[in-house]
Amino acid sequence: MFVRVHEVGPRDGLQNEPEVVSTEDKLAFIQRLVASGHRDVEVTSFVRPRWIPQLADASEVLARLPRVDGVRYWALVPNQRGLERALDAGLGHIATFMSVSETHNQRNVNRTVKESLAGVRQVLGSARAEGLGSRAYLSTVFGCPYEGPVSVSKTVELGLALLDAGADVLALGDTTGMGWPALVQEVVAAFGRAGVGPELLALHLHDTRGTALANAFAALECGIRHLDASSGGLGGCPYAPGASGNLATEDLLFLLHAQGYETGIDLDLAVDAAELVERALGRELSGRYFRQARGAQARRAARTA
Amino acid sequence: MFVRVHEVGPRDGLQNEPEVVSTEDKLAFIQRLVASGHRDVEVTSFVRPRWIPQLADASEVLARLPRVDGVRYWALVPNQRGLERALDAGLGHIATFMSVSETHNQRNVNRTVKESLAGVRQVLGSARAEGLGSRAYLSTVFGCPYEGPVSVSKTVELGLALLDAGADVLALGDTTGMGWPALVQEVVAAFGRAGVGPELLALHLHDTRGTALANAFAALECGIRHLDASSGGLGGCPYAPGASGNLATEDLLFLLHAQGYETGIDLDLAVDAAELVERALGRELSGRYFRQARGAQARRAARTA
Numbered sequence: 362m363f364v365r366v367h368e369v370g371p372r373d374g375l376q377n378e379p380e381v382v383s384t385e386d387k388l389a390f391i392q393r394l395v396a397s398g399h400r401d402v403e404v405t406s407f408v409r410p411r412w413i414p415q416l417a418d419a420s421e422v423l424a425r426l427p428r429v430d431g432v433r434y435w436a437l438v439p440n441q442r443g444l445e446r447a448l449d450a451g452l453g454h455i456a457t458f459m460s461v462s463e464t465h466n467q468r469n470v471n472r473t474v475k476e477s478l479a480g481v482r483q484v485l486g487s488a489r490a491e492g493l494g495s496r497a498y499l500s501t502v503f504g505c506p507y508e509g510p511v512s513v514s515k516t517v518e519l520g521l522a523l524l525d526a527g528a529d530v531l532a533l534g535d536t537t538g539m540g541w542p543a544l545v546q547e548v549v550a551a552f553g554r555a556g557v558g559p560e561l562l563a564l565h566l567h568d569t570r571g572t573a574l575a576n577a578f579a580a581l582e583c584g585i586r587h588l589d590a591s592s593g594g595l596g597g598c599p600y601a602p603g604a605s606g607n608l609a610t611e612d613l614l615f616l617l618h619a620q621g622y623e624t625g626i627d628l629d630l631a632v633d634a635a636e637l638v639e640r641a642l643g644r645e646l647s648g649r650y651f652r653q654a655r656g657a658q659a660r661r662a663a664r665t666a
Numbered sequence: 667m668f669v670r671v672h673e674v675g676p677r678d679g680l681q682n683e684p685e686v687v688s689t690e691d692k693l694a695f696i697q698r699l700v701a702s703g704h705r706d707v708e709v710t711s712f713v714r715p716r717w718i719p720q721l722a723d724a725s726e727v728l729a730r731l732p733r734v735d736g737v738r739y740w741a742l743v744p745n746q747r748g749l750e751r752a753l754d755a756g757l758g759h760i761a762t763f764m765s766v767s768e769t770h771n772q773r774n775v776n777r778t779v780k781e782s783l784a785g786v787r788q789v790l791g792s793a794r795a796e797g798l799g800s801r802a803y804l805s806t807v808f809g810c811p812y813e814g815p816v817s818v819s820k821t822v823e824l825g826l827a828l829l830d831a832g833a834d835v836l837a838l839g840d841t842t843g844m845g846w847p848a849l850v851q852e853v854v855a856a857f858g859r860a861g862v863g864p865e866l867l868a869l870h871l872h873d874t875r876g877t878a879l880a881n882a883f884a885a886l887e888c889g890i891r892h893l894d895a896s897s898g899g900l901g902g903c904p905y906a907p908g909a910s911g912n913l914a915t916e917d918l919l920f921l922l923h924a925q926g927y928e929t930g931i932d933l934d935l936a937v938d939a940a941e942l943v944e945r946a947l948g949r950e951l952s953g954r955y956f957r958q959a960r961g962a963q964a965r966r967a968a969r970t971a
């Protein structure tokens with residue numbers, strides 16, 4: 362059984378790191394991710410450069426990335442203007458985003474949920490007309506840091522609207538890691554009752570409270586075969602209070618392969634990719650599997666030295 | 667539904683930390699764990715002090731701990747002599763240990779599995795005769811760092827022998843965090859077929875590869891209601907290569923409470939306990955929930971300042 366792992370490290374990871382990684386290092390990182398077998402890599406974001414200086418080189422990254430057969434490069438696109446920049450850069454796959462939570466959406470993009478939905482629907486329609494692949498992120502599905510619990514029926518209503526507008530896949534985001542397994546299963550079941558099967562859903566999990574992999578396992582149990590993860594757990598700086606890293610790619614791969622799922626990704630090579638970005642950042646990444654793998658390498662090197 | 671959380675931070679956590687925590691700080695830590703609602707706390711180990719200098723003050727810790735109604739203090743006991751020291755110290759609950767893996771057992775205690783089993787059975791018999799409560803750890807159940815995969819039938823055979831010798835509970839250890847959910851379920855099912863229900867089993871998980879909470883969730887799904895965890899994720903020094911911390915207590919509590927289980931433990935007070943030992947160690951603990959909770963506190967303090 363195949364599980365599609367959507368690597369968000371270069372985008373969601375790096376945008377949440379205080380350090381800015383050079384364009385050269387990003388390109389090397391992304392190429393190493395692809396060499397490890399990743400076929401879906403979210404490489405950057407076309408939001409205004411002053412919002413996220415870490416990703417201000419979006420167009421250059423895309424221009425210089427070698428195209429590889431079967432590899433889909435994704436970028437975040439906030440609005441029609443972002444879409445145009447993405448098209449100019451030759452991007453083939455876009456991700457839109459909005460929150461289920463009114464307060465989170467306001468604080469994130471200074472718009473109501475209704476306004477965001479209208480804008481995102483327009484972008485998804487244009488993307489489809491241009492022949493682009495698309496995924497629509499819904500944020501704060503499993504809890505909002507401002508509002509607390511989030512309505513499952515509102516999530517389903519917005520999700521249906523986004524699929525109706527042309528999104529190929531709906532990526533349900535546990536933006537600040539507030540979810541738990543039973544809630545994941547409740548949300549997936551609610552979509553099922555609305556006629557949306559797990560093949561149209563991806564889960565985008567953060568590990569803020571340590572639950573990301575347990576939530577991923579619960580998602581697999583109810584038929585989800587599309588999961589986002591971030592190389593080395595990138596995006597959760599351990600020195601920032603309340604930092605909120607993504608599910609670490611290597612932890613996910615270890616579990617998936619142990620459970621008998623195929624991903625097409627080589628775990629050792631995925632560790633190499635995380636090691637490269639760790640050096641570029643100049644601080645230790647928090648991914649658990651990654652840390653033990655690096656420790657094992659160090660011990661082997663010490664023995665042979 | 668009640669889940670019994672067995673707190674191993676003062677023992678399994680501190681024995682794997684490079685720093686030695688003072689007896690005063692240990693006492694304060696354990697008392698704060700008890701104040702948070704913990705009823706099972708593994709407080710120290712009666713192995714030879716020169717093996718584990720971090721726990722050389724075992725007798726003093728036990729002598730000075732205030733007895734609290736309903737609270738069970740546990741200590742690790744390697745052999746008959748350790749049991750005598752534990753009895754002298756007034757301990758009421760002991761934990762024995764041995765590995766399923768021959769190589770791990772040899773390296774850990776310099777005995778064959780057969781020799782260890784004979785010794786442990788003797789200790790469990792004496793403990794029962796003295797009216798002590800007991801748990802028997804079986805290590806490397808879900809994989810051995812030297813031998814790789816571990817035979818499930820050998821695990822069951824040894825487990826039956828330990829229960830037969832008088833252990834109240836069998837604590838199945840994923841000593842270096844090599845397990846995955848399906849394997850947890852396979853092992854529990856194998857015990858079931860041998861007539862050992864989940865009420866006689868506890869799971870002792872390490873988070874070396876990030877899978878501990880997913881494995882705990884899988885264990886809950888197959889009826890396990892007794893889980894070990896370590897305050898703040900103590901025991902996995904992030905600066906030691908290949909370090910192997912226990913499942914963090916707060917991550918487990920967050921998941922359990924969200925899923926509707928009762929534990930009798932207050933999560934906020936559990937965070938306070940971890941904070942105390944963090945200060946005593948002088949380095950940041952790695953538990954995810956703990957880190958976000960401390961970050962949230964810091965942000966609140968900054969707002970009100």
